[in-house]
Amino acid sequence: MEHYNVANPYFGVFVLFVLTFGAFYATTVIARLASRALAAKDTEKIKLTVYECGPEVTKQPNRISTQFYLFALLFLLFDVEIVFMFPWAIDFKLLGWFGFVEMMMFILLLAIGFVYAWKKGALEWHNIK
Numbered sequence: 001m002e003h004y005n006v007a008n009p010y011f012g013v014f015v016l017f018v019l020t021f022g023a024f025y026a027t028t029v030i031a032r033l034a035s036r037a038l039a040a041k042d043t044e045k046i047k048l049t050v051y052e053c054g055p056e057v058t059k060q061p062n063r064i065s066t067q068f069y070l071f072a073l074l075f076l077l078f079d080v081e082i083v084f085m086f087p088w089a090i091d092f093k094l095l096g097w098f099g100f101v102e103m104m105m106f107i108l109l110l111a112i113g114f115v116y117a118w119k120k121g122a123l124e125w126h127n128i129k
Helices: 011-038 066-083 085-090 094-122
Strands: none
Touching: 066 085, 066 094, 085 094
């Protein structure tokens, strides 16, 4: 019988890591099997019917435009940058001119990024034709 060295202070962390990985893997497998078993498979006729008016429905692959992802990433970028301005606003007097100049450089960098995204057309919503 082998003897394992459990005196290492990181042995418990390793055991928790292995158990967490196993639980994550088991959860994903169970969720995938449950979703396949419970999914409704007979609704295809209803999905292809015309609802009141509009163009004739054709079966297409369910693809999401990359425009959605790009727009969401830009929103998160500028939203998170605004969050960084709150601590600066609270300690504005304490930081003095150094803090003011740093924040102006930060805002200038954001403005350059905004103009770049605007020029590239990342902020324009393209019509689906």
